[in-house]
Amino acid sequence: MKYSSDLVVGWCPGALKPFESGDGLIVRVRLHLGRLSLVQLETLVNAAERFGDGNLYLSNRANVQLRGVTGEKHQALLEVLASAGLVDDDPRVEAIRNIQVSPAVELGVHARLAAGLVAKLEAALAGLEALYELPGKFGVAVQAGNEIDTGVTSDVTFLVQDERIATVLEGALDKAIVSGNTNAAAKGFASIAMAFLRLRRANPAIRRMRDAVALLGVEGVAREAGFEAAAHGLRVAEAPAPVGDLGGAYGIGFAFGEIARDALQELTAVMRREGIAEAGVSPHRAFVFPALGPEKAALAELAKRLGAIADPGDIRLRLHRCPGQPACRRGTVESKRHAEAVLGALAGTAFKGKIHISACEKLCAYQHETDITAIAKDGFYTVTAPGTKVAKAVSGADLPAVIAELARSA
């Protein structure tokens, strides 16, 4: 099932402009450079305790969310976040600073160049007022290494290598605009984003980059921006989630991105004890810590103790769900509870695909294709699976059995 840009509703919430949900305000903190210092993480943990429900939530766009914040506490929360450099000065900048960075601390020079590019992209988004018109859901992904990871692409995705930065557009990952350095790539981004805005103004059916690419082809969009897109010859494939031992780093994922208050206390305590100064935040809803031998051992032990995810094959990394009722008023089912039951039903199966359980058609939890998709409307799910299999009017109680059966025959 493809994410549909026809179903965009409302805006993408931030910290300055939060979203009212069924359990209070969702305050989404968009990180700078895709990472958190230990002090910033501790600030978020304390803020969640004082102003939210005590937990933190990692999003599939590599943001960190607080939930359950009341309107009266919002201003005080912002002051705490601002003291740690976790909010923008201008809500217009915050609204469009959607840059997800694939943590790549183990990749040395690639990672340093990627960090430099992210800083330049942030500056371009903040400094060019014309870009404030970008839709709130328009996103940028920055990856480093030798292949494009299809699991974490966005409207515009950069792959940073030593002397070569490939810019690919959603909907045509096989072709790229190639730049020789981070300055050129960041300038190129501004041209591409401006071209997208012009195309969108001319045709309101264009909501996201994939719509423009579908209508004009990647060559047409690139030409509008003053570039040429050509076959890049890079491998395009989904990479394993960055959890477990990553060489010079260690990743820990959290089921559905939820990190409970006790786990947060343990996590920050281990970071402080081991001298781990920061964590990258992955769109896979995982923290990636720079770590060598002793730190890795401590983090592995922590992941085990918390029941967190340190195996890239863990089904919890491939099952996506939104909170649903009662946390989200748009939802008509308790997708959180149903997803837990689905996890139980899948135990022991050899299913290697991805599943998305969504409490409404907005599909917030995951923006990429999945093998099995369950979308609720009026209290019942429609479940689609490989081939043309469709199960309609599936109740929450029946969902685990229906999905398990589809998974077995996939």
Ligand code: SF4
């Ligand atoms: S997909 Fe889920 S979280 Fe998103 S609006 Fe619908 S019910 Fe709410």
